[in-house]
Amino acid sequence: MVIAKRGLILGATALMLTGVTVIGAGIHLSSQASLNNNDPKELIDQVWQIIDKTYVDGTFNQVDWKATRTEYLDKTYTTDEEAYDAIREMLEKLGDPYTRFMDPEEFKNMQIDTSGELTGxxxxxxxxxxxxxxxVISPIE
Known part of the structure; x- marks a missing residue:
């Protein structure tokens, strides 16, 4: 009983620490993104850096990731939308359906869609x- 309770406490603590880390990273990235709004290339490079550091497949799905960085940073971007399109293209090269980029509007809509509470x-x-x-098998007691 004591061991199960200790495991439950350790599990809850690990879950809370993971949540704090993920939320903290999100806050950091959103504040960094707001700093980079002046230069679309900085945003592209920031996304490249995040993928370079955190992507699970070290071979980047056989994509020359450093050459991809050079390719996209050598181009000229005049608007954020052009940079967003370039980032999406860059990530498509990885061929990973679970790695994607959301522009601020898409991110805002996703937050609206996923906020709320579970009821029943x-x-x-x-x-x-x-x-x-x-x-009905069993009603609430």
Missing amino acids: VGIQLTQDQDTKKLV
Whole structure:
């Protein structure tokens, strides 16, 4: 019992520390992004640096990642939208459907879509095998 309680406390602590780290990184990146709004190339380079440091596949899916940086930083960008498109192109080269870039508007919409709270009516349902209708298994007590 004591061991299970200790494991629960350690697990909760690890989860909280992970959450603080992720939230802190997000705050840092959003403050850095606001500093880089003057030069689209700085934003492109910042995204490249993040991928270079944190991407799980050390081979970058057989992409010459350093050459990709040079390719995209050698171009001229006059608007943030051009930089956003370039970042998306750069990330597409990795061929990874889970690595993507959201511009500030997309990020804001994602935050709106994912904020809220989980609610329910407090029942468990199952499907009756004969009638195929939903049946309440247990109501909330």
